[in-house]
Amino acid sequence: MSSTVLPPYEGTRVTEEPPENYITAGHTVKSWLLTGDHKRIALLYLFSTAFFFFLGSIAAGLVRIELTRPNGVMLESETYNKMFTAHGVTMIFFFLIPAIPAIFGNFLLPIMIGARDLAFPRLNLFSWYLYMTSGVMLLIVLCLGGVDSGWTFYTPYSSMYSNSQVTLTILAAFIAGFSSISTAVNFIATVHKMRAPGMTWFRLPLFVWSHYATSVIIVLGTPVVAITLFLVVLERTFKLGIFSPELGGDPVLFQHLFWFYSHPAVYIMILPAFGVISELFAAFSRRKIFGYHFIAFSSLAIAALGFLVWGHHMFVSSQSMYQGVVFSLLSFLVAVPSAIKVFNWTATMYKGQVHMRTPFLFALGFIGLFTVGGLTGLFLSSMGTDMHLTNTYFVVAHFHYVMVGGTILGFLGALHYWWPKMFGVMYNEFWGRMSALLVFVGFNVTFLPQFVVGYMGMPRRYHYYYFAPEFQVYNILSTAGASVLAVGFALPVFYLTSSIRKGVKAGANPWGAHGLEWEIPSPPPTANFDRIPIVTDDVYDYESDARRPNIEMIESRTPEQLASTKETH
Amino acid sequence: MASVAHDHPEGLHHQFEDIEQQNETYLVGMWSFLVSEIMFFGALFMIYILYRWKYQPDFYLAHKSLDVMWGGVNTTILLISSFAMVMAVHAAELKKRMNVLKWLTLVQLCAVAFLFIKFTFEWPAKAHHGFVPGVNFSPDPHYLQEMGMQALNVRPAEIFFSLYFGMTGFHALHIIVGILMIGVLMKMWAKKHPLVIHDYIPTELIGLYWHFVDLVWIFLFPLFYLIPN
Numbered sequence: 001m002s003s004t005v006l007p008p009y010e011g012t013r014v015t016e017e018p019p020e021n022y023i024t025a026g027h028t029v030k031s032w033l034l035t036g037d038h039k040r041i042a043l044l045y046l047f048s049t050a051f052f053f054f055l056g057s058i059a060a061g062l063v064r065i066e067l068t069r070p071n072g073v074m075l076e077s078e079t080y081n082k083m084f085t086a087h088g089v090t091m092i093f094f095f096l097i098p099a100i101p102a103i104f105g106n107f108l109l110p111i112m113i114g115a116r117d118l119a120f121p122r123l124n125l126f127s128w129y130l131y132m133t134s135g136v137m138l139l140i141v142l143c144l145g146g147v148d149s150g151w152t153f154y155t156p157y158s159s160m161y162s163n164s165q166v167t168l169t170i171l172a173a174f175i176a177g178f179s180s181i182s183t184a185v186n187f188i189a190t191v192h193k194m195r196a197p198g199m200t201w202f203r204l205p206l207f208v209w210s211h212y213a214t215s216v217i218i219v220l221g222t223p224v225v226a227i228t229l230f231l232v233v234l235e236r237t238f239k240l241g242i243f244s245p246e247l248g249g250d251p252v253l254f255q256h257l258f259w260f261y262s263h264p265a266v267y268i269m270i271l272p273a274f275g276v277i278s279e280l281f282a283a284f285s286r287r288k289i290f291g292y293h294f295i296a297f298s299s300l301a302i303a304a305l306g307f308l309v310w311g312h313h314m315f316v317s318s319q320s321m322y323q324g325v326v327f328s329l330l331s332f333l334v335a336v337p338s339a340i341k342v343f344n345w346t347a348t349m350y351k352g353q354v355h356m357r358t359p360f361l362f363a364l365g366f367i368g369l370f371t372v373g374g375l376t377g378l379f380l381s382s383m384g385t386d387m388h389l390t391n392t393y394f395v396v397a398h399f400h401y402v403m404v405g406g407t408i409l410g411f412l413g414a415l416h417y418w419w420p421k422m423f424g425v426m427y428n429e430f431w432g433r434m435s436a437l438l439v440f441v442g443f444n445v446t447f448l449p450q451f452v453v454g455y456m457g458m459p460r461r462y463h464y465y466y467f468a469p470e471f472q473v474y475n476i477l478s479t480a481g482a483s484v485l486a487v488g489f490a491l492p493v494f495y496l497t498s499s500i501r502k503g504v505k506a507g508a509n510p511w512g513a514h515g516l517e518w519e520i521p522s523p524p525p526t527a528n529f530d531r532i533p534i535v536t537d538d539v540y541d542y543e544s545d546a547r548r549p550n551i552e553m554i555e556s557r558t559p560e561q562l563a564s565t566k567e568t569h
Numbered sequence: 570m571a572s573v574a575h576d577h578p579e580g581l582h583h584q585f586e587d588i589e590q591q592n593e594t595y596l597v598g599m600w601s602f603l604v605s606e607i608m609f610f611g612a613l614f615m616i617y618i619l620y621r622w623k624y625q626p627d628f629y630l631a632h633k634s635l636d637v638m639w640g641g642v643n644t645t646i647l648l649i650s651s652f653a654m655v656m657a658v659h660a661a662e663l664k665k666r667m668n669v670l671k672w673l674t675l676v677q678l679c680a681v682a683f684l685f686i687k688f689t690f691e692w693p694a695k696a697h698h699g700f701v702p703g704v705n706f707s708p709d710p711h712y713l714q715e716m717g718m719q720a721l722n723v724r725p726a727e728i729f730f731s732l733y734f735g736m737t738g739f740h741a742l743h744i745i746v747g748i749l750m751i752g753v754l755m756k757m758w759a760k761k762h763p764l765v766i767h768d769y770i771p772t773e774l775i776g777l778y779w780h781f782v783d784l785v786w787i788f789l790f791p792l793f794y795l796i797p798n
C-alpha cells in the first residue's frame with residue numbers, strides 16, 4: 001500500500017546504521033514490564049504462550065506414552081485423567097485462544113491499519129497481566145495435584161464430586177476470559193476508529209477482518225462462559241443448587257451454556273488463523289486475493305452462525321430430536337463459509353507466481369488439514385453418524401485436525417512470515433522447510449490413525465483398552481507420529497533463536513509483499529510511522545504495479561544495488 | 570491530516586491524531602464493553618427464565634418473602650440517580666464545573682442509599698428467615714406459615730434464592746464499582762484535571778456505565794419482586 005509519505009519500496013535491506021526500533025528503545029526489565037507499546041506486549045505474549053504450549057505438549061506426550069499399551073504404561077487412572085485435562089486446559093485457554101490475536105493481532109493490527117498503537121495501550125498491558133495471573137494460577141493447580149474434570153468441566157462431576165483442583169482451575173479460566181475480553185474491546189475500538197485516512201473498510205487486509213470477527217465473538221461469548229463457570233465454583237464451594245440435580249438444578253443447562261460459548265470459541269481459535277492464511281496466499285501467489293469480499297463476509301457469517309450450532313455437542317444429552325435436527329442443519333450451514341474461504345484461497349494461486357517459501361508451506365499444510373477437519377465435522381453434525389462416533393477418538397481426531405492442523409499451522413505460518421518484521425532478521429530457509437515438512441507428516445501419522453480407531457469404537461478419555469487389543473497398533477502409530485511432530489515443533493525454537501544472533505538482516509520488505517506493515521523498517525520504530533500514512537491503493541494490489549520486486553529479485557540484490565534503489569525513490 | 574506526535578494537546582494520548590478521534594474511540598470501547606456486560610447478565614437472565622419456567626409455582630411463593638416496598642424505594646432511588654447523571658453529563662457539556670460536582674454528589678448519595686437499604690433492610694431479613702442458599706438453607710417454618718408459603722419446595726426455593734442473591738449481588742457489585750469510578754471522576758473535576766475539564770466525553774462514558782447499571786435493575790426488580798401468580 002503506497003502512501004504519500006513513504007515511497008513504496010524503500011530500503012528492502014537497510015545498509016546504513018539502523019534507526020532506533022521498538023526493541024532497542026529500552027533495555028531495562030521495567031521498560032518491558034510496564035510498556036504500553038503493542039509490539040512489545042506482543043513479544044511478552046509470544047514468550048508466555050510459547051511456555052504454556054510447551055507445558056501442554058508435555059502433558060500430551062505423557063498421554064500418548066500411556067496409550068501405547070492396552071494396559072497402560074506408567075500412569076494411574078487418576079493421573080491419566082489429570083494429564084488429559086492439563087493438556088486440554090493449557091492448550092485451549094492458554095495457547096489456542098490467545099496465541100494468534102494476542103501475538104500477531106497485537107503486533108500487526110495497528111500497523112496494518114496505519115495507526116500508532118492500539119486504542120487502549122494500558123488495557124492491552126493489563127490483559128497480559130491478567131493472562132499471567134491466570135497462568136500462574138494454572139501452575140499452582142498443577143503443583144497442588146492437578147484437575148481431572150476434562151477441559152469441559154461438566155457438572156455435576158466438576159461441581160459436586162471431583163476431589164481435584166477444579167475451583168482454582170475455573171478461576172484461572174475465568175481470569176483468562178477477562179484477558180481475552182480486554183484484547184477484543186481494544187481491537188474493536190481500534191478497527192472502528194483508528195484507521196488511517198484512505199484505509200476504508202474494504203481496503204482492510206483480511207487479517208484485520210478476521211480479527212475483528214474474532215473480537216465480536218469474544219465480546220459476545222466469553223461473558224457467558226465466565227459466568228457459567230463462576231456458578232460452578234459457587235455450587236462447588238457454597239453448595240448453591242444451580243446445575244446439580246441433587247439440589248434441584250439441571251446439569252444439561254450447564255452444557256447448553258458451556259457450548260454456547262465453546263462452540264463459538266472454536267471460531268475464536270480458527271478465525272485469526274484464517275486471517276493469517278489469507279495474507280500468506282496473497283503474498284506468496286503475488287496476486288490479489290480471490291473473492292476478497294466473500295472472505296471478509298464469510299468471517300462475519302461464521303461469527304453469527306457460530307452462535308447457533310452449540311447443540312451439536314449435545315446430541316446424546318437428552319436434547320429433543322427436533323432440537324437435534326435444527327442444530328444438525330445449522331451445523332451443516334456453518335461449514336459453508338469455511339468452505340468458501342478454502343475455495344477462494346486455492347483459487348488465488350491460479351495464474352499466480354507461487355513461491356514455495358516456509359510460510360507458504362505452512363499455509364498449504366493448513367488447507368489440507370483444515371479441510372479434513374472441517375469435513376469430518378460434518379460426520380459429527382449428522383445425528384445418525386454422531387450416535388456412533390461421539391465420545392470416540394474420531395472426535396479427538398476431528399478437533400485436532402482443525403485446531404492443530406488449522407490454528408497451529410496458521411500460527412507457525414504467521415511466525416515465519418512476520419518473523420523478519422518482528423526481529424529484523426531472516427531465519428534459515430532450509431530448516432524452516434524441514435520443520436514444515438516434519439509437522440505435516442508427523443501430524444498426519446499422529447491423527448489419521450485416530451479416525452480409524454475412533455470409528456472402530458475406541459472411546460476418548462479412557463485410560464485402558466485391554467478389552468480391545470486390536471486398537472494397539474493405531475495407538476503406537478499415533479505415538480510415533482507425535483514424536484515426529486514434537487521434533488517439527490522444536491526445530492523453530494533453534495533456528496529462530498539463532499537467527500536473532502546471526503541471521504541475515506531482513507530489510508523492510510523481504511517478501512516483496514504488499515501491505516502497510518512492509519513499508520516501515522524491520523523491526524519497526526516505536527511510533528510505527530513517522531507520519532500517519534495516507535492510503536491510496538487497493539488491498540493486495542500486486543498486479544497493477546509491475547515494478548514491484550519479487551522474492552528472488554530481492555534476495556539476489558547486492559548491497560550496492562540496494563543503495564541505488566533507495567536513491568531512485 | 571497527518572500530524573506529528575509531539576504537538577499533541579493536553580489530555581490527548583499519543584496514539585490518537587486528534588481529540589475527536591480519541592473521544593469516538595473511547596465511546597466505541599465503552600459500548601463494546603457494555604455489550605459484553607449485557608452478555609454477562611444475559612446468561613444469568615437466561616438461567617432465571619429457564620428455572621422460572623420449570624418451577625413457576627415455587628418461584629411465585631418464594632417471591633412473597635421479598636419486600637416490594639423496599640424494592641420500589643430502591644427502584645425510585647436508582648431512577649433519581651440516573652436523572653442526576655443525565656444532568657451531570659449535561660453540565661459537563663456546558664463546562665459548568667460546580668454543577669457537575671453537585672449532580673455527581675447526588676448520584677453518589679443515591680448509590681449509597683441503594684446499597685444501604687439492600688444490605689441493612691433486605692438481605693439480613695432473608696438471612697434471618699433461613700433463605701441463604703447453601704448447606705444451611707432452611708426456611709423458617711413459622712415464617713412460611715405466616716406468609717402463606719407452606720407449599721414452597723425446598724430445592725426450587727433454594728434455586729430462587731441462589732439466583733436472587735447471585736443476580737442482585739452481581740448488580741450490587743456493579744454499583745460499588747460505579748461508586749468508585751464516579752469518585753475518581755469527581756476528584757478529577759474537583760482538581761480541574763485537563764482530561765475532564767476540556768472535554769465532556771470521560772464524564773459521558775461513566776454516565777453510560779451508570780445508566781446501564783440502572784437499566785439492569787429495571788429488569789431485576791419486576792423479575793424478582795413482582796412475579797404474578
Ligand code: HEM
Pocket residue numbers: 152266267269270312313331332334335338373374375376377378380381382386389390391395398399402403406407
Ligand atoms: C466445519 C465446521 C465444523 C463442524 C460442522 C464441526 C462439528 C463438530 C461436532 C458435531 C462436534 C461434536 C462431536 C461429538 O462430541 O460427538 C465437534 C467437536 C469438536 N470440534 Fe468441531 N466442527 C467444525 C469445526 C471446528 C473447528 C474450526 C474447531 C476448532 C478450531 C473445532 C473444534 C472442535 C472441538 C474442540 C470439539 C470437541 C469438543 C469436546 O467435546 O471436547 N471444530 N465438532
Ligand SMILES: [Cu+2]
Pocket residue numbers: 262263266309310312313
Ligand atoms: Cu461445535
